[in-house]
Amino acid sequence: MCAWKFHFVTFGCKVNQYETQALREAWTAQGGTECDSPDAADVVCINSCAITARGERDARNAVFRVRRDAPRARVLLTGCAARLVAGQTSGRDAAPDAVVVQEAKSRLLAGPAALADGLTDTPDAGAVFPPFEISGFRRARPVLKVQDGCRHRCTYCIVPLTRGPCRSRDPFDAVREARRLLEAGYAELMISGINLRQYGRDKPEYGDFWSLLQRLDAALAPEFAGRARLRISSLEPSQLDARGLDILRGCRMVCPHLHISLQHASPAVLRRMGRGHYTADMLERAVETLHAHWPVMALGADLLLGFPGEREEDVRLLLDFIERMPFSYAHVFPYSRRPGTAADAMDGHLPQQLKQERAARVRAAVAERQRVFREAQLRLPRMLAAPEAPATGCGRSGRPFKGVNEYYVPCLLPPEAARAAAEHRLIPVRPLELTPRGLRVAPADETT
Numbered sequence: 001m002c003a004w005k006f007h008f009v010t011f012g013c014k015v016n017q018y019e020t021q022a023l024r025e026a027w028t029a030q031g032g033t034e035c036d037s038p039d040a041a042d043v044v045c046i047n048s049c050a051i052t053a054r055g056e057r058d059a060r061n062a063v064f065r066v067r068r069d070a071p072r073a074r075v076l077l078t079g080c081a082a083r084l085v086a087g088q089t090s091g092r093d094a095a096p097d098a099v100v101v102q103e104a105k106s107r108l109l110a111g112p113a114a115l116a117d118g119l120t121d122t123p124d125a126g127a128v129f130p131p132f133e134i135s136g137f138r139r140a141r142p143v144l145k146v147q148d149g150c151r152h153r154c155t156y157c158i159v160p161l162t163r164g165p166c167r168s169r170d171p172f173d174a175v176r177e178a179r180r181l182l183e184a185g186y187a188e189l190m191i192s193g194i195n196l197r198q199y200g201r202d203k204p205e206y207g208d209f210w211s212l213l214q215r216l217d218a219a220l221a222p223e224f225a226g227r228a229r230l231r232i233s234s235l236e237p238s239q240l241d242a243r244g245l246d247i248l249r250g251c252r253m254v255c256p257h258l259h260i261s262l263q264h265a266s267p268a269v270l271r272r273m274g275r276g277h278y279t280a281d282m283l284e285r286a287v288e289t290l291h292a293h294w295p296v297m298a299l300g301a302d303l304l305l306g307f308p309g310e311r312e313e314d315v316r317l318l319l320d321f322i323e324r325m326p327f328s329y330a331h332v333f334p335y336s337r338r339p340g341t342a343a344d345a346m347d348g349h350l351p352q353q354l355k356q357e358r359a360a361r362v363r364a365a366v367a368e369r370q371r372v373f374r375e376a377q378l379r380l381p382r383m384l385a386a387p388e389a390p391a392t393g394c395g396r397s398g399r400p401f402k403g404v405n406e407y408y409v410p411c412l413l414p415p416e417a418a419r420a421a422a423e424h425r426l427i428p429v430r431p432l433e434l435t436p437r438g439l440r441v442a443p444a445d446e447t448t
Contacts, residue, residue, distance in 0.1 A: 098115055213232070
């Protein structure tokens with residue numbers, strides 16, 4: 001087999017990162033070698049994102065840059081923006097050689113040589129979970145993909161049009177991959193999907209997401225509890241019912257951390273978003289219940305400001321909610337119009353300046369809650385940090401490197417922890433001080 005080189009450019013969510021890793025492993029097994037820059041590659045694969053209009057621009061710009069920097073490389077475009085970008089580029093300098101839409105991405109597993117130039121837009125057959133799998137990860141905390149696609153059709157979201165319907169992973173496959181990664185030495189796995197609320201809807205025999213989480217914990221905790229942990233990427237308030245909370249409290253490996261796809265606290269705005277199936281009150285009640293089990297817990301959220309028809313009183317309601325809740329962080333976005341979505345045709349679109357101003361107010365409110373949460377972390381006697389890969393030579397130069405504790409707070413680890421970082425171990429630490437980059441920590445006694 002002839003030697004060949006490839007390079008990946010990856011945008012977007014953790015699921016995209018997972019799929020790039022699966023392709024990386026498949027192409028390496030077929031004789032390819034990954035290189036650090038596109039100009040040395042025979043094949044460059046751009047794995048795109050379409051969650052915002054900026055994602056499409058990023059994909060188009062990436063194609064242009066690769067064409068400029070690696071004119072002899074074969075350029076492949078895949079991911080959620082592939083179908084959208086395919087019809088907007090023309091000419092050798094701007095267009096990829098091959099476009100593989102997201103619903104057909106798994107065909108890339110056979111290798112670039114098996115892929116014809118042009119557009120591959122025939123979805124994979126049936127409602128089968130794409131056959132991606134990984135045995136390693138470029139980052140210290142691998143993604144465990146368990147679900148793909150979405151049928152919900154939020155009025156602002158284009159993802160159902162780019163990723164297709166819900167598809168759920170066989171729980172036996174999920175457990176097997178999780179075990180493989182933990183046995184390889186990884187200390188934290190991120191359980192991810194496009195919409196975890198829809199896990200099992202295409203395969204009722206799998207149960208729902210809580211059934212899957214319970215199965216993962218039961219299979220892994222006897223061997224790995226205390227040595228490794230699971231983190232959930234994103235939930236909706238409607239999932240935090242009595243059964244879900246009971247299962248969370250019964251799990252031994254799940255981090256005391258919830259990330260919630262909340263979007264807003266105003267019922268009127270949520271209904272216009274197509275998310276009237278939950279309320280902010282559901283989240284507030286769930287957090288109150290969990291605090292008895294997790295006295296310290298991280299709480300993050302996705303928030304969307306400036307949606308069509310949003311009023312100042314809606315923003316005030318959200319700000320009041322933020323002040324009541326123990327948020328440790330939030331991802332705050334101003335609404336961006338997406339052609340092809342129901343919201344694009346709605347009345348009441350707001351000026352960009354007003355959207356930015358409202359988003360800034362909400363970010364400031366979240367920043368205050370984050371400050372309170374992180375200052376409280378200084379009073380904890382001990383925490384466990386999952387390290388990122390330490391910078392080359394950090395142990396020799398005395399420079400700290402990053403990790404994250406169970407509460408999803410960035411930690412600056414001392415250079416003497418470099419060996420533990422290289423082994424992907426959870427590191428017992430104690431907090432020293434709060435810095436703009438996170439908590440500076442020191443090693444703690446294992447029995448503290």
